Amino acid sequence: MNIDPRLGITGHVLTRAKQQNRSALIGFLPVGYPTVSGSLDAMKALVEGEGIGVDIVEIGMPYSDPMMDGLAIQHATTRALQRGVRIADVFTAVETVAAAGAVPMVMIYWNLVERHGVEAFARDLANAGGAGLITPDLIPEEAEQWVGVSDVHGLDRVFLIAPSSTDERIAMTMAACRGWVYATSVMGVTGARATTSAAAPVIVERARAIDPSIPVGVGLGVSDGDQAAEVGSFADAVIVGSALVKCLIEAERRGSNDMGGLRRLVSDLAAGVRRTN
Amino acid sequence: MTHTMPDSRGHFEQFGGIFVPEALQAAIHELAEVFEAAIHDEVFLAELRDLQLHYAGRPSLLTFAERFSEHCGRARILLKREDLNHTGSHKINNVLGQALLTKRMGKTRIIAETGAGQHGVATATVAALMGLECRVYMGRMDTERQALNVARMQLLGAEVVAVEAGSATLKDAMNEAMRDWVTNVADTHYMIGTASGPHPFPKMVREFQRVLSTETRAQCLEQYGRLPDAVCACVGGGSNAIGMFADFIDSPEVALHGFEAAGDGLQTGRHAASITGGSQGVLHGTRTFILQDDDGQTVESHSISAGLDYPGVGPEHALLAVKGRAIYEPVTDAEAMDAFKLLCRTEGIMPAIESAHALAGARRLALRLAATSPQLSPLLVVCLSGRGDKDVDTAMKWFGIDGVADATTGAFA
Numbered sequence: 001m002n003i004d005p006r007l008g009i010t011g012h013v014l015t016r017a018k019q020q021n022r023s024a025l026i027g028f029l030p031v032g033y034p035t036v037s038g039s040l041d042a043m044k045a046l047v048e049g050e051g052i053g054v055d056i057v058e059i060g061m062p063y064s065d066p067m068m069d070g071l072a073i074q075h076a077t078t079r080a081l082q083r084g085v086r087i088a089d090v091f092t093a094v095e096t097v098a099a100a101g102a103v104p105m106v107m108i109y110w111n112l113v114e115r116h117g118v119e120a121f122a123r124d125l126a127n128a129g130g131a132g133l134i135t136p137d138l139i140p141e142e143a144e145q146w147v148g149v150s151d152v153h154g155l156d157r158v159f160l161i162a163p164s165s166t167d168e169r170i171a172m173t174m175a176a177c178r179g180w181v182y183a184t185s186v187m188g189v190t191g192a193r194a195t196t197s198a199a200a201p202v203i204v205e206r207a208r209a210i211d212p213s214i215p216v217g218v219g220l221g222v223s224d225g226d227q228a229a230e231v232g233s234f235a236d237a238v239i240v241g242s243a244l245v246k247c248l249i250e251a252e253r254r255g256s257n258d259m260g261g262l263r264r265l266v267s268d269l270a271a272g273v274r275r276t277n
Numbered sequence: 278m279t280h281t282m283p284d285s286r287g288h289f290e291q292f293g294g295i296f297v298p299e300a301l302q303a304a305i306h307e308l309a310e311v312f313e314a315a316i317h318d319e320v321f322l323a324e325l326r327d328l329q330l331h332y333a334g335r336p337s338l339l340t341f342a343e344r345f346s347e348h349c350g351r352a353r354i355l356l357k358r359e360d361l362n363h364t365g366s367h368k369i370n371n372v373l374g375q376a377l378l379t380k381r382m383g384k385t386r387i388i389a390e391t392g393a394g395q396h397g398v399a400t401a402t403v404a405a406l407m408g409l410e411c412r413v414y415m416g417r418m419d420t421e422r423q424a425l426n427v428a429r430m431q432l433l434g435a436e437v438v439a440v441e442a443g444s445a446t447l448k449d450a451m452n453e454a455m456r457d458w459v460t461n462v463a464d465t466h467y468m469i470g471t472a473s474g475p476h477p478f479p480k481m482v483r484e485f486q487r488v489l490s491t492e493t494r495a496q497c498l499e500q501y502g503r504l505p506d507a508v509c510a511c512v513g514g515g516s517n518a519i520g521m522f523a524d525f526i527d528s529p530e531v532a533l534h535g536f537e538a539a540g541d542g543l544q545t546g547r548h549a550a551s552i553t554g555g556s557q558g559v560l561h562g563t564r565t566f567i568l569q570d571d572d573g574q575t576v577e578s579h580s581i582s583a584g585l586d587y588p589g590v591g592p593e594h595a596l597l598a599v600k601g602r603a604i605y606e607p608v609t610d611a612e613a614m615d616a617f618k619l620l621c622r623t624e625g626i627m628p629a630i631e632s633a634h635a636l637a638g639a640r641r642l643a644l645r646l647a648a649t650s651p652q653l654s655p656l657l658v659v660c661l662s663g664r665g666d667k668d669v670d671t672a673m674k675w676f677g678i679d680g681v682a683d684a685t686t687g688a689f690a
Binding site: 063070159 | 297304442452455459462559561573574575
């Protein structure tokens, strides 16, 4: 058993999946869409699927200026903000996911953490049962305070790498991570794509060669079980976001709060990562 | 301070930095390297000077506003005439520099955000000049307030994209431009127009706008035999102000005054005064003063001037403010429009409404000095950052002018 402290909480989830000859499935949903309580139901559906669900829920905190988000996620988070989602709701979502039996992480733009206070945010996240943060607009060079505070509270910190990252930056970024590293597989913002990127296996290979002790999750572009299987064949975790959010948007457009579509997609994705070899 | 700030990672002490996704780091490092090499390269500097001289129309004049000064206590008001530049504002200074850098990087496409449209027009202009593909992002609200500038950009060959997201204003246009840049970074340069954003933009924009203070300093010494007592500029993101301050920062005898858009007034909450009415935070890649709510969500700004209608400010201004080296004060829509009219009527110069904020602030400063130090005859320079042609519609609404002739003659009644 690997008890590398750099695996933190979430890295162990990924290595356990690996021991089952599969990659882990990480599902993203924003808190507050379609409503706060509706988003909590959706996160439970994400954990349960139709029998099998995600390993880790990436809970997104809506932000007024989401630089990395594509149209589907923007659509949802803009409405969540209009409908009054607050920072406190993210901690409720963390508790909900933990109670449902998955590992909760929070994806959050940095100003929201700073405004809450980095120390206070870490304390509240840890108290709610959160495993750590994914910080899309925080690079390790600007993260000195977060690194210290996350050490104190035993939280994971997931930074991003990209196809354009130099080897030096990949090494530096992975050295700053605890848990796993988030590889963005295409140059661009979030959004489901018909084909996943040819750059994805390359960035994963590069990351593994540079720092084999930190698992690699791949995000941006996966929308069904077949793509999940494809990405799962080379990545330690498959991250799905926009495709899940679209299920909620479609349900809202039908005037329904039925989670059936979401559960079906989750199980398709979960079966996909189990088809990997 | 100017010469040592920012550090190599773009920090102005606690402000500045690089808060953007990893996918942009490579482009940002490339840009910083090319920029640092270029500003020490005589060939680059000569090319830029040639464009400033023969294309933009530099140096811009320093005009004594004698009749306007009569309304300003004992002060003499000098206007730095950026309104006379090609495209009608200071924005051309920055885009010429960044367009040359774009070519040095071998990129063929530029994107930009714009609020009032002045930076968009300037960007479309240099794109045409240098044969670069150009797309400008503009909040949908702004495309409606500034339809004339949308047409100007289109006539210059740029594609204008209206941004519906968020509040559909300048900040959302910046988000959209960032997303485009993340996606197309291999062939695209993002030409940020203001002295904010991630490093190296605040430094780069300052250096390309520094020509404002370099010229002003020399013109003042030549025409008046001394440095001005104070330099005044409007501050939205702060590009004209940082250029106007840059060469004076190390001259403590020159007071630096920035005037922020107070909209309906700071107490109403409907304003764009990030320094005087905001708090420290991270927005658009930099740590600075921003308008935000208790959760850290950006609050929509309000100003009659689209060019100042931005909920953040360049990080160097944030530092100058906390150090007390520059003084920032709010100016309301009403004060700015009074100054707009006063300059029209006393000098025959129609300022951009952005610049009218600096005029109103300078007048307030001059009247305050006349009251507190009546023995002084201060020399104040105001940066007239742009001309007001683009603001005629706004001014007509504000003053209730309908564009109908005052009287009719020549017909037999």
